[in-house]
Amino acid sequence: GAGVSQSPSNKVTEKGKDVELRCDPISGHTALYWYRQSLGQGLEFLIYFQGNSAPDKSGLPSDRFSAERTGGSVSTLTIQRTQQEDSAVYLCASSLASLTLYGYTFGSGTRLTVV
Amino acid sequence: QKEVEQNSGPLSVPEGAIASLNCTYSDRGSQSFFWYRQYSGKSPELIMSIYSNGDKEDGRFTAQLNKASQYVSLLIRDSQPSDSATYLCAATSYDKVIFGPGTSLSVIP
Numbered sequence: 001g002a003g004v005s006q007s008p009s010n011k012v013t014e015k016g017k018d019v020e021l022r023c024d025p026i027s028g029h030t031a032l033y034w035y036r037q038s039l040g041q042g043l044e045f046l047i048y049f050q051g052n053s054a055p056d057k058s059g060l061p062s063d064r065f066s067a068e069r070t071g072g073s074v075s076t077l078t079i080q081r082t083q084q085e086d087s088a089v090y091l092c093a094s095s096l097a098s099l100t101l102y103g104y105t106f107g108s109g110t111r112l113t114v115v
Numbered sequence: 116q117k118e119v120e121q122n123s124g125p126l127s128v129p130e131g132a133i134a135s136l137n138c139t140y141s142d143r144g145s146q147s148f149f150w151y152r153q154y155s156g157k158s159p160e161l162i163m164s165i166y167s168n169g170d171k172e173d174g175r176f177t178a179q180l181n182k183a184s185q186y187v188s189l190l191i192r193d194s195q196p197s198d199s200a201t202y203l204c205a206a207t208s209y210d211k212v213i214f215g216p217g218t219s220l221s222v223i224p
Contacts (some may be wrong), residue, residue, distance in 0.1 A: 021224065028142035031210075033211070033212075041216070042203070042215065043159070043203070043214040044212055045211060045213070048210065050210060056210070056211070057208070088156075091158055091159075095177055098158075102150045102164075103161050103164055103205070103212065104161070104212060105161070106158040106159050106160075107158060108157070108158050109158050
């Protein structure tokens with residue numbers, strides 16, 4: 001596609017429920033990243049996929065968070081047993097393999113509200 | 116823990132003035148540096164990238180890099196009200212980009 005596509009754009013869920021957030025990167029981009037941005041805060045790195053390599057999960061805040069990337073393209077971020085502190089905008093980004101030159105292109109994000 | 120630091124602001128400048136945004140980074144191995152603009156409620160948008168010491172100009176924007184001082188800056192000339200946004204400084208660290216907390220800029224008509 002022309003840009004990074006994320007769905008849903010907004011999600012309201014009850015505390016304790018599981019949620020799935022989807023990211024479809026730019027065609028041809030081999031690297032995919034998930035970040036979280038809480039209200040008024042900076043971007044917090046969550047997880048990184050590069051091609052067929054094992055993902056870098058070093059930013060995941062707890063074992064309630066997991067992500068997968070199928071076929072080197074679409075990625076799903078799953079949050080189990082959601083808590084109110086999980087409320088944030090979840091941003092997906094993709095880049096060509098040469099991150100050094102091109103930086104990221106971000107999707108429009110999923111705003112998650114846990115009530 | 117690799118970090119990128121910025122003054123949170125808000126930075127207020129009158130329309131037509133030069134806005135100066137500053138950033139420092141901790142990872143001496145960082146090779147590439149970026150400035151993103153984020154409007155309220157929107158996702159970050161890449162506006163400048165810089166890789167070598169010195170200045171890089173693109174329209175009204177000039178990025179400056181000093182690797183010895185681990186310092187990056189962004190100058191916005193002839194500031195417009197539409198430039199009012201949060202500006203995120205970022206640096207590569209290995210295979211990730213580390214973002215600063217952002218500086219809020221307000222351009223007053």
